[in-house]
Amino acid sequence: MSLGKKYKRITISKLIQEYISLTGFENPSKALYTSVKELVDNSLDACEEARVLPEIFIRILEVDPDKRIFNILVWDNGSGVPAFNVPFAFGSMLYGSKYTTKQTRGVFGIGIKNVILYGQMTAHYPTTVISSSDGRNIYYFELLMEVSENKPHIISCKRYVANFAWRGTLVSVFIKGNYRNARHRILEYLKNTAIANPHAHIVFIDPHGVVYEFKRGISEVPEPPKETVYHPHGVDLEQLKEIILHSRSKDMISFLMDNFQRIGRKRAIEILRKAGIPESLNPKKLTISQRKALLDAFRHVRFERPQSGHLSPIGDHILYEGIRKELLPEFIAVSARKPSSYRGHAFIVECALAYGGEIKPKDSFKIIRYANKVPLLHSLSEDVSKKVVDEIKWSRYGVPMQAPIVIVTHVCSDKLPYRTLCKEYIADIPEIHQEIKLALLECARKLKLYLSKKKRRASFLKRKAILEKYLSKIAFFASELAEREPPEYSSLIEKLEAEAIGKEGRVEKEANSS
Amino acid sequence: MSLGKKYKRITISKLIQEYISLTGFENPSKALYTSVKELVDNSLDACEEARVLPEIFIRILEVDPDKRIFNILVWDNGSGVPAFNVPFAFGSMLYGSKYTTKQTRGVFGIGIKNVILYGQMTAHYPTTVISSSDGRNIYYFELLMEVSENKPHIISCKRYVANFAWRGTLVSVFIKGNYRNARHRILEYLKNTAIANPHAHIVFIDPHGVVYEFKRGISEVPEPPKETVYHPHGVDLEQLKEIILHSRSKDMISFLMDNFQRIGRKRAIEILRKAGIPESLNPKKLTISQRKALLDAFRHVRFERPQSGHLSPIGDHILYEGIRKELLPEFIAVSARKPSSYRGHAFIVECALAYGGEIKPKDSFKIIRYANKVPLLHSLSEDVSKKVVDEIKWSRYGVPMQAPIVIVTHVCSDKLPYRTLCKEYIADIPEIHQEIKLALLECARKLKLYLSKKKRRASFLKRKAILEKYLSKIAFFASELAEREPPEYSSLIEKLEAEAIGKEGRVEKEANSS
Known part of the structure; x- marks a missing residue:
């Protein structure tokens, strides 16, 4: 057989x-x-x-x-x-x-x-x-x-x-x-x-x-990412084996300090004590059970978050500029999160929300997704970004699902959890999910603020038109009666306006600087 | 640099x-x-x-x-x-x-x-x-x-x-x-x-x-699939190169007849004439442009559909039995399609629809997908079966989306268009899409028939209860008046019943034999 x-x-x-x-x-x-x-x-x-x-x-x-x-x-x-x-x-x-x-x-x-x-x-x-x-x-x-x-x-x-x-x-x-x-x-x-x-x-x-x-929108070259060493939480037994293979360290203290992020001499000694490994041991002589003990010790030590110098986020002002020149919206909110990590791999999330202007309303928000600066066009429904957008209660932020909104998400990492060989979407990892959610909620709050300001402004403009219409008459008749020069009332309206809604254009700038 | x-x-x-x-x-x-x-x-x-x-x-x-x-x-x-x-x-x-x-x-x-x-x-x-x-x-x-x-x-x-x-x-x-x-x-x-x-x-x-x-539901071993040769429409230049490499044929006629499905001597001669390749040429000596010409000739010849002896469908009665024993529904419709093909690869679609019984109503139909007899549990929304189910207007068949329905689809092929390395879903290829749709529509029609029979039956049973109640009295009084024995009227009701709805249990059997 x-x-x-x-x-x-x-x-x-x-x-x-x-x-x-x-x-x-x-x-x-x-x-x-x-x-x-x-x-x-x-x-x-x-x-x-x-x-x-x-x-x-x-x-x-x-x-x-x-x-x-x-x-x-x-x-x-x-x-x-x-x-x-x-x-x-x-x-x-x-x-x-x-x-x-x-x-x-x-x-x-x-x-x-x-x-x-x-x-x-x-x-x-x-x-x-x-x-x-x-x-x-x-x-x-x-x-x-x-x-x-x-x-x-x-x-x-x-x-x-x-x-x-x-x-x-x-x-x-x-x-x-x-x-x-x-x-x-x-x-x-x-x-x-x-x-x-x-x-x-x-x-x-x-x-x-x-x-x-x-066309080119800005003429500065983004800072290129640098190579890095592993964070202790991002290492499994197979990777440890490879790090040992390529290491030239003669003892465990220098091995830990040279090959991992966030490990100084003091911490190296602490880890080795926890793992029961002699400090002077040549790393190439680690037995399998010692390797396991080392990873266990890593897991029981608190490290600082992974470094992110090897990552290359788009940058909030570059993202703002890119959206402005290509989508021509009325309002843009950008939120760039601090580096975070999953399983020892650093990642950075950047999100933006563009509203109105040349953006046309659709049945649901348009989502533009990036992974390591590469646009993802397929398998939207399986992507972590879509799951986050569906989870957010947008009505709380005063926007229906038919609003003219484009959502932009960018996740960058040295190790993105792609699900297909053509990198069509990234897996719904809880840590990444959470960062995207926080960034989008920040954008949503900014939009809410903008929309309420816009509403207040519209209602004030209505009042202003009435004021301007009658104030001039009132001023004229009052000055006639009082037999004095008519007063300068335009500064009064300006003052009221500034109090009610702020100067025109302030909203856009605020979004820019965020 | x-x-x-x-x-x-x-x-x-x-x-x-x-x-x-x-x-x-x-x-x-x-x-x-x-x-x-x-x-x-x-x-x-x-x-x-x-x-x-x-x-x-x-x-x-x-x-x-x-x-x-x-x-x-x-x-x-x-x-x-x-x-x-x-x-x-x-x-x-x-x-x-x-x-x-x-x-x-x-x-x-x-x-x-x-x-x-x-x-x-x-x-x-x-x-x-x-x-x-x-x-x-x-x-x-x-x-x-x-x-x-x-x-x-x-x-x-x-x-x-x-x-x-x-x-x-x-x-x-x-x-x-x-x-x-x-x-x-x-x-x-x-x-x-x-x-x-x-x-x-x-x-x-x-x-x-x-x-x-x-537990085992049936004790017959399914016919194992057999190895096959390529269908001419499923071959690209790289595959042709490999077929030539492994072939022992000394001339083009036997090369075509031995290494491809659906090619006899007559058709081999026709193809070679179209491609401008001498019949006696050793296949190992084909130039690159001759190979291209051969594939071109393949494309311009009509062949019978690919053979399907190398495929192993579940089988309609096995699928019926599996659904019956695991889901315990009230009604099952199975539709097994004939072999079809995409790009020269044979495939077979089998679908089933189970209704009622132990199946509980949900917000939408449950879909159980199989690819080469393997259940697919992830990435439903990207799968071809989900796209077909969403496309069908179920209300036309008298079922709302909340009906207690489980849909089963099975696609088998020697070359399934998987999209991920863990084979989570299959791509939306038009030919496969169409076959699944035809199979599901057939199941939907059977369900419609069953539901309307069930409705007719329910309304007849109501009428029957009334008939039985009064017929006995009418018969009794009529026979009293006529001073004769009361007539045997139960056969009359049976006859009416058979005309109106058919014998009990007929529906299930019909579904089984389909």
Whole structure:
């Protein structure tokens, strides 16, 4: 019986090729959208790495209308990929530069390879990668992926020495797509990207030759995230094993101090005493039960919250500016929370609420979600943000569900709890849920304040119109009767106005500075 | 700048260890549920392979209440795993026996390894596997997973020669869990498994010592699925490459006939002519452009629908029996569709609708979903079945959304479009959507018929009571007047009854035979 079973090994590329719907390529329209998203996310990461203002150019061409084959070209001015790394970085899954403890948009090291894999499954043209990481030597690669071996297959490779300075990467890939159905999603993705990255300049030329330009709103480069070491609460037995493997410490005290956040000499001694481990022990000699005792001791010690220097939040004024330039609302409230943590991983939540202006009322609030600055467009109903929005009693804040409101949420962390390989939504982790809720309630309170001020203002303006109409007459007749000059009553109205509602424009500014 | 980038390679195990929420282990309660699910699914597959009536025993013990460490033990009478394969089948991802073209519950070859990985991250006890594939030699393994190499690490291995006949597998694993929160899901999973597999006998002992038994409802073993070759419409360039690699055919005609469904000699000649490929060409010599031409030719030829011998639907009477024994409803309608296909992959949809009886009314219909006989408990709102149920205008069939209704859907295919690595839901593919809709509409029509018959019956019974009351008097007085014996009128009422509503119990039987 057992002979009938065929045990075999496959590569990750083969698994994904067989179940391409795992990675967001379940039909030609979704595939076109996902491809653009993966390429642009990569470009933005490369620009952050290079600390430059992103200049991203995207072009989609329909090269074979009969078979619906499209060419996607994305060009950036980012850090470039060193020539030596190009073949594997583009042609082999689970190889890349994103396996760090700092926040990046890409994390799994499979996104761009999925695009190339889907391309060769459906169009079978080689992918072209042109890159320069030093601004002088430009490398040109044409490559395919060897799925059964998860290795790149290089078709051709050339080196040019440029007589101009260009650093960055250009990727050109052919895939089967459907632009008519994907158009809406691609534009939504680019618009939402522009909101969260107002320092980027993005130009997109679609297959009909229509040019969409997302202009730069601010010209400061966000502070890039730094690498960090683990927080003691974020470590499991497997990670501990790896930290020990790479550590050069000769004794346990320096091992703890060098490899973990928030551990000084005093605390290290306390932990080792709790765990019953000698201070002078070489960490490589820890037994399995000692490792378990160490993690137990971690759990019974109170540490400060994880550091957040490796995170890169959008920033409240950048988020405000992005929303202002792309959504043109009447009112914006932004709430940026302090770093928090779940299971030892730091995370930061930023939320915003935009009301009125160019925003049109709908059946329910529109929710724009970001994870590590990347817009999430699918599986809304499973996402933690949607669950929070549904939980809040909005009527308490004077807004019906049909109000013209857009909610923006951003969660960033070095370890986001994604639920799918195409990072479509993040899991409903209690700590993240709570932070989003607090941020949105703060925005809701600001909105309530604004709306009540607006109401008061409207009712005052009505009274003011009546006052102005009759005050002039009263003043005129009173001065006639008293045979004196008519008094200056306009300052009186201004004073009343200031008392009742504050100067015009104050509300917007307050929201800005929050 | 580029020097700051650290390119490196990781294994699939490492990726999953870092992002364990990808595979359904995002918290201790979900982890306990997912572990039971993966182990039981595997056991059911092994029993199907061995063509035996499944006897599955599950025990969860809380071994360390302070640290919430649980031991899960699952024991089956399936085909067993050959000793040579045990270490890799349990300790290395992307290795297994499920990479075939026939339908199995497991498909990715990572499920059971995730359980072992999560166990060693949180409890770090070795996993025990005891297995016999020949009924005589029993092998005992203790193993861990080497995450950074994706390889098993064998702690100990022994062989016993049994003086009794036992074939099957026993797995015992330690994980951090939360039974209080997982209890409900685990019982729901087991109950739904019992509905779809009424030939299985499942016993579960929970940490409190409570025994749950799911008795066998029928004692026939379902026909096991067979391996198949590809349908021409389900092949992409990467698959074609692999088929060519493994083919032993010397010319194109036999290559097409041997490696694809629905291609005879005549059709093979037609395809080759369309593609402009010589009939006698050795398939290994096909150029890339010839391969593309071949796939193009496939696309322009009409083939019969894919064969479905490699699929294993539940079967309408088994589904009926499973629902009857577990839900105890008043009425059941089952609709099993004929095999259909999407992108060259055959699939079969089976749906059922249960009404009344022990089913309690809720705010909306309860939906029990199956994919390849495996119950799906999470992410309902994204699933194709939910979308279909929401689309149907139930009021047209005389049922409000609060009616006491349970809907059961089953989709089986060798290639289900799963969206997550833990197979929580299937994508909304138009072809599958349509088949589910047709099946549910058929069930809804049957329900409508039943309800209207039930209504007619109730109103007739009322009339019957009146008739019976007065008919006897009329008959008595009439016979007195006529000075004759009173006539036999009961056959008259029976006749009327048969005309109006049919015999009692007919409705249930009709539903059964549908």
